[in-house]
Amino acid sequence: MGRHSLPDVRPTGAGRARSPRRRHVSIAAALVLAVTAGTGVAARAGLLSFGTPCDKAPVRLDIAASPDIAPALREIAERARRDRVTSDGNCLDIRVSARENFKAAAALAGGTAPGYQVWVPDSDVWVDRAKGSGDGIALTPAGNVASSPVTLAAVPRSARTLGWPHETYTWAELAAAATGTGRPRLGSADPLRSATGLLALSSVAESAQQNGQNRQDGRNGKDGKGGQDGTGDTLAAATAQLLSGRVADSDPRLLDTLAQDDSAAEKGNPRRNEALLLSEQAAFAHNSEGSGADNLDLFYPTDGAPVLDYPYSLVNQTALSTDQSRAAMRFMALLGEDPSYRTLEKHGFRVANAPVHGEVLRTAGGRSPQPYDGADARPPSVETVQRTLGLWTVTVRSTRLTTVVDTSGSMAAPVPGRAGQSRMDVTKASLLRALNQFTSEDEIGLWEFATRLDGKKDYRELEKTARLGDPVKGGGTHRERLSDAFSALKPVPDADTGLYDTTLAAYRKARATYVDGKFNALIILTDGSNKDDDGISRGELIKRLKALADPERPVPLIAVAVGPDADRAEVDKVAKATGGAGYEVSDPADIQSVLLRAIMLSAGSTTP
The missing domain is CATH 3.40.190 (D-Maltodextrin-Binding Protein; domain 2)
Structure with missing residues (x-):
């Protein structure tokens, strides 16, 4: 059969061609067997012996599935119930309900216990989203149901x-x-x-x-x-x-x-x-x-x-009964049988180990020479997905950023190869270039910090976080005033960093002024040359930031360590307490590109 031919009859048995990246459901059986074998009874109990006919009470299994595939899975489940398909003597009572993928992923990531034991979203993208920071409901992969x-x-x-x-x-x-x-x-x-x-x-x-x-x-x-x-x-x-x-x-x-x-x-x-x-x-x-x-x-x-690869995952597997784990495995195996394949194809899905069905392709609107049966594209990495989400967020949604800049004495140090420019000179130039990337709808503010900058305080708000297009007293816009404030930044002689007290105060303000519908974030730029000696400790700061952070109203901290003396590991530990991350640039001229990339990644990872 040629590359672009349209098969009228799907071959069966050994004649099926391998579909790229599709894992056969026998892998799922092996995976679930490996999971349940930890009880020490799976093999001895005849896990793969499904019994005839029902000689025990039916075992109930609830499956949440993507709305597009839920009807096909429901049809297969109803046929299994009608045909009295068993798992180790228990008839299968499979209930399939449709769940919006993004809502299910958010609930699982948040640790909300679901009322189902198996989840079939339309893509691994949602599984990665559900895993979140690792604090959500555990998911055990068991193969893929179909593809499109x-x-x-x-x-x-x-x-x-x-x-x-x-x-x-x-x-x-x-x-x-x-x-x-x-x-x-x-x-x-x-x-x-x-x-x-x-x-x-x-x-x-x-x-x-x-x-x-x-x-x-x-x-x-x-x-x-x-x-x-x-x-x-x-x-x-x-x-x-x-x-x-x-x-x-x-x-x-x-x-x-x-x-x-x-x-x-x-x-x-x-x-x-x-x-x-x-x-x-x-x-x-x-x-x-x-x-x-x-x-x-x-x-x-x-x-x-x-x-779309329709992954099949056990939800919180350790909380499932042995019967439920076996039923989940049995149903996954059932999805790999010819009657289930025909049902999935009837609903327009591609199935494992088979060329695309000619009728599916024709009905969907595919024709030669369009490369409908070419190799699947390599799935995007988690970072690529986060970057795209961030790109979408900053392109489509307005941003609200509070920028906090280190003005300690060490920012006056010269930058090698920059013709006498100081760290502060190059930092300001990079910030001004970054400012040009934002629209009039974006909101940006500016703080500076150094020890005892404002009386006993180590920080000072120079420009409130406001819409760049807003008019200001005396004429002009907030963008113009902010640009002037960036240009006027200068190091404070002999001042230390004052980083921890500043971070806590700025984060509190950013949380208190959170705006719905925007990407809210706190950006801190520091060269980290001089440590705090009279403020709170880093451990206490992290503890307080974790208490302030709210996943429903996320304000990630984006901390950029600038210069050869900066410590990325330190700022990263602090930033992660808020769902953000730390970055490092050896040359302040790189701040613009790193900052915009960090915003994209943070926007993607905090998207609900």
Whole structure:
């Protein structure tokens, strides 16, 4: 069978081709067996002997599943109950309920005990989110149920504009085409709530970065060396900005934004989307319900489509009874049998160890030569996902940042290779460049700190945290006044750092003035050359910060250690007490890039 042929009949048995990155459910059985074998009775009790017929009371197992796959799992569970499928003599009583992925992940990360024993979200993205800082409900992976690639779906007239099906694109090229003048109106589900939207936006950034790196490599020869030119973030930010005006709360609601037909009214309706970032399965469901006139056509990027991989996880496994653990394993094994495969395919999903079903592909809107059966894209790293979430956050949501700058005497030290410029000179220049990256809707304030700066206090608020576009007394805007305040910063001769008292006071103020709907953060820049000698201890500071931190109203501390004497490990320990992180720059000129990257990562990791 050729690469782009459409199989009419799915082969069975040994003839199935291996689906990239899909783990067979026998792995799940082995994993759950390994988990339950700790009791010392699993094998001896005949864990893999499922019994006939029911000779014990049914075992109840509750499964929370992504809304798109819940109907298929419910159908399989009902068939198991009807056929009296057993696990070690217990009939299976599997109850499947739909749960919004982002809500379930947030509850699990927060340690809220759920009323279910198995969780099947649509992506490992949510499993990583649920793990959070490690304080949430434990999850035990047990394989993957199904998969569905992430694509760009377009209504027919827009698909023709983009050259469907013969014109193929990388993710970067698709984004550029969709964001160009006169191109189809592109919509997405909110990447904060949709793995589809998040994976697509991450793929745009990675694809653009790779294209930029390839161009750089070409200029530098074939040794693979070359600097990153920021193309990935630039294009991803442009795509995020475009999507921000056409975003939906969820994938099902996104489909409601589509133009309905080719009428002149629909063509001219600016409120309707003509193309969507969508999973193949969602396109299948949409096309299955329509008349055919408004069916979607799918573009599969040539540099690989990320996939929704529907991980199957045991929830708080140590709290499950032996019967529940066995039932969970038995149901996972059941999902790997041919009748379950057919049910999943009937609902538009791809299944393990099988080529894409021809009818699924045709109904979803896939056609040759679109590379619908190409290798799955490598799943993004946790850092990539956090960076994309942060990029989305700072692009779409306004930020509220309080910046606290070290003005101790050591900031007057010269920076090597900077023609006599001091640490403070270079720090101010970097802050001024960073200020230009923020919009008029962003809120930024400024404090300075050094020992006994203001009487007995080691800190002083120079400019309140306010909207950059706000007018100020005497004319001008808050941005202009803040720029003047940055420029006026100067070291205090012979003053020590006063870091700990300042951090506590600034964090209290940032928490007390928290603004809903914005990304709130506290930024501290210090060279750390002189330690506190008359304030609270670091241990006491960390204790108080942990007591103040509120996951429902997060204010991460972003601490940047500046210069050769700075101690990143120290500021990182303090910052992590708030859900933030510490960073280090040897040259203050690097503050701008490090600061913006830190904001992106922190915004992603604190997203609810």
